[in-house]
Each structure stands twice: as C-alpha cells, then as structure tokens.
Amino acid sequence: MLAFAARAVVKPPGFLKPFSLMKVSGRFKAHQDSLPRLPVPPLQQSLDHYLKALQPIVSKEEWIQTKQLVEEFQTSGVGERLQKGLERRAKKSENWLSEWWLKTAYLQYRQPLVIHSNPGLMLPKQDFVDLQGQLRFAARLIEGVLDFKAMIDNETLPVEYLGGKPLCMNQYYQILSSCRVPGPKQDSVVNFSKVKKPPLHITVVHNFQFFELDVYHSDGTPLTADQIFVQLEKIWNSSLQTNKEPVGILTSNHRNSWAKAYNTLIKDKVNRESVRSIQQSIFAVCLDRPVPRVADEAYRSHVAGQMLHGGGGQLNSGNRWFDKTLQFIVAEDGSCGLVYEHAAAEGPPIISLLDHVIEFTKKPELVSPPTVPLPMPRKLRFNITPEIKKDIEKAKQNLGIMIQDLDITVMVFHHFGKDFPKSEKLSPDAFIQLALQLAYYRTYGQACATYESASLRAFHLGRTDTIRSATVESLAFVRAMDGSSVPEHQKVELLRRAVQAHRDYTDRAIRGEAFDRHLLGLRLQAVEDLVSMPDIFMDASYAVAMHFKLSTSQVPAKTDCVMFFGPVVPDGYGVCYNPREAHIHFSVSAYNSCAETSAGRLARSLERALLDMRALLQGHPRAKL
C-alpha cells in the first residue's frame, strides 16, 4: 500500500514535462470540454456482471465461494465505502480513471516494452528493393506525417465518432514529440508538442547511429520530400560503419535495469544531450538493414517480429529507441511498419495517422529540386564507457532470449471479411470474437478469461475498458458446435445469441458500464484509503479472471496492415485483427517457452472456426428459421 503511495509521487527529470501538465486551447479544448465525464457504474450492477462473467471460466465451487465474498463485500459496507470514495474522486477529477490507468497499466509496468507492451504494425511490402527506393519512401512517409501533424497543430483534425458519439481526441495530441522516460519504480511520459518552442526535428537512425534531422525551414514550412530525401542520403552516407555499439538496445531491457543504465548513460553530458534530442524529436524513423530472406509463406510472420523487436543485437534492434512514442521502420528490402510506445495512446489514433500517411505517399510527387543548401543533420554522439558497454551486452542477451521466445503468426483470412457477418445481420467484431472462442475451445476443451479492448473515448480522456468475450452464451455455443446430438438449427440459434451477447457487452462497455475498470478503481481506492484489501480481490476466481489467456484487440484500418503484440500471460495468446470488407488480417502471438501454446495452431484453428461458422449459417438461411 505504502509502496503504491510512494510510487505515485515519482516525477520525471526536471527538464522534461509530463504530458498531463500540458495546456491546451482553442477548438480542441472546446471539443474536449464538451465531452461527458466517465461515469462510475452502480456497484450492484458491476458485481452482478462480474459474477456472470466468471461463470464460463471458473469451477462451480469457485463461483459459489466468490458469490459469498461478493455478498460480504456488499453487506459489510466495504464496497459502498469504496464506491463513495470513487464517486468523490470522479467529482474532483477530469477522469477518475485516466491517471490511475496510465500508472498501473503502463508507467509502473516493469516488464520490457519490447514484445510485452509496445505494439508493432506491419505494412504490405513496398515495391522497392534498393537504397534509392528506401530513402524515397522514407522521405514521402516523413512528409506525410508532417502533413498530418499540421492538422493536429491547427486543430483541424476531424473529430471521430463511435456509435454516433463524438470521441475524445486527446490521444492525437500525445503521440508526436513525446517519449517515455525510465524511472526506478515508475516511468514517466514527456511531451514537447505544447512547450514554448516545440521541436522541429525528427530522429533518424541507421546502422545504430542516431541523427537529428530538422524537418522545418526557418519560416516554419516543412521540408519537401525531395529535400528530406537529400538529407536522408547524407545521413546514410555518414553512417556506413557497421561496427557501432547498439546503444538503443538499452531501451529494450527490463524497466528497472534500463532505469539504472539510463542514469549511468546520462551522467555524461554528450550522452544526455543526445538522449534529450531523441526524447524531444517529433518521431523517429529507423532505416533498417534488409530483413533476412525467408520462404514466402513465412515472410509476414518474420517481418512482424522485425517490427516488434528488430531481430536482435546483430540485426536491427540497435536501430530503435523503444521508449520513443512513434517509430516508423523502413527497411532496404521494402519491409515497412512501425512500433509504438503504448502509454500515450491506443492503436486507433496511430492507425488513422498511418492511413493518412499511406494515402499521402500514393499521391503524385511534386518534383522540386532543393533550392537552398540544407545543413548536415546533426549526429547524436554517445560516449560508451565500459560500464555502459556492459549494460548494452546484458540488454542484447536479454533481448536475444525474448526474441527466441516469441512465436508469432500473421495471416490474411481471404475467404470473407466484414461483408459476410453483415449480410447475416450480425456484428462482424462479435462474429470474429466468437470464432476465437470456438478456436480456443476446440484446442483446449475449455473457455478462458478473454480480454478485448473497448474504447472509452466517448468520455473526456477516456482510454479503454474490457469486453470479456468468454460469456455464458459463447460457451453454450462452442460446446454445442461440435456436438453431434445438437440439431443444426439450434447451433445457429446459439451462435446468434452469443454474437448478440457480445454486441450487448460491447455497447455497455463503450457506454462506460463494463465492470473491469470499475473493479480496478475499487481496488486502487482501497489502496489509497489504506484499508485492507477486500477479499473479492484476493480469491482464486479473481486471479483466474485477471489471467487473460486471450488478450485481443480489433484495430481496424483503411490500409491492408495489421498490428501485433505479445501475450500478457506466459501461457496465453495476443490476437489482433483488422477486418476489411472482404478479408481479415490477423496476428497471433504466443511464447515458445510454453509447451501448451502455439500461435500457428491457434491461427489455423481460428481459420477453421470462421469457415465452420459461415458454413453453419449458410446451411440455415435466416428466412427458414
């Protein structure tokens, strides 16, 4: 309890400004102020939903025991007292959850960012295979991001909607010019976009060497793609040595180790200034070596790994600063994507920026040779002492182990996309989630705690809540699906009921009425009030419920791309998908060290589940029901 209180006051270093302190103004502020505040759901409702959500994933005995604890939580007055505390917090703050969530989900999380926290994203292979093509594409991409940034700076970014409701746009203001900073017990995130003199440079990294590239002229206009291209060529030519220390790899380490190494690193003034330049830069661009050639069918999964972790100390991992909020990756062989630090934002704002950039790169280029000679981009130097070298070696070793352990499969499901469930008047997201439940059940013979992110952005500073996709209804369907004694029409009915139950859950979640963040709030309120932890948070069912063997997320895009992330538990899976109209991009991750999991096997089972569910529905057209 005290440890938590102590962690809560950890501050970022003096020269850095935490983003929660930023001032915003104008149209953006007016929109933000008009958004509703995140409600605290009624206690009874959340507890009822919690008990229902446990039914498919715990034993009958465990459930009965938990039901008793829940009743005690209510009758003893403990629950009500904590609820009142939460309601007071909600009255006093802009969002009762956001600070807590930022700390518990991200800043106090000590596992390495690589694989465990930073999502990666892979674009379709670009059609260049040489240096010219690589630098030309990178230049267009940079120009495209600056074009998007102009909309953020002018506050002209169109407001997004979900379910007819306008969404909080705050995350867009956090993804550029920001960086995570390691701390001994808690990290911080710094954002420089609203400081008096916002940064005018990006970071470019090639052969483990970092550069500060100014992307604006002194009159405030951005460099053109041609000018950026010339600058990238200069960077490339002055970083041909391949024997440099991969200092960036330090950021891949366990957060406590990195925090310690960080203090050692920035003791040196030159290093401190280089680190500061990276932290302040608008974003980073990693010019990678070609990804090792693999068989065509393995290409996607292989590149996904490259985007998530860079392939290790010998390959491209030293070409990253994993704390940087946004890093675009462009390799010489046409493999491209990005990796981002999660504390600042969820996937959707990153994707909409990317959709914009990809559209931008397709526009015909205005050919205009640079008229003014541009200065050489500044090389960011690092003095590597024996102690720092030792830290780099340790980080390399640890990353090597993590890379070996990652089992990732990226696949395109070509048979149908959102169009099919829609034609059956079913929610595509719920249909896909149900297929995942079926795939998992067929593999393990049971359901597991399943997490799907639901947006809370209909509320001011909202992030996410949890849709629990393993429901009483989904379990009834998956059990029936392969049962020879169940008539087909009944399976269809169970499928439809399960899809509807998922969609209802989603609707509740985006209205701020899911129970997961509410329970988290009650737990943290107990910590803050220094009362003993209520039994409902100490029992076996709670542990099972929080052990998300399926951690999933829909991240839709207009571009043919897919996001990916590691599983959140050692014996689980991370699943992400981008449903397009006529096909679906999927990524599935697992850990090799767990004998029971296999990303490829679950992906194949998912494919079969989707096809079987379609066959079931097509065998029983709705009119005949």
Ligand code: COA
């Ligand atoms: N019949 C026909 N069409 C239907 C339908 C039905 N019964 N139900 C839904 N649809 C349509 C929708 O109108 C929508 O149409 P569109 O393609 O024209 O937009 C489409 O199907 C998709 O709807 P659905 O599949 O139900 O999902 P959704 O778009 O509402 O998304 C979530 C559901 C949970 C993904 C979304 O609410 C959310 O919260 N997203 C944020 C997740 C997030 O933050 N992820 C990142 C974490 S890093």
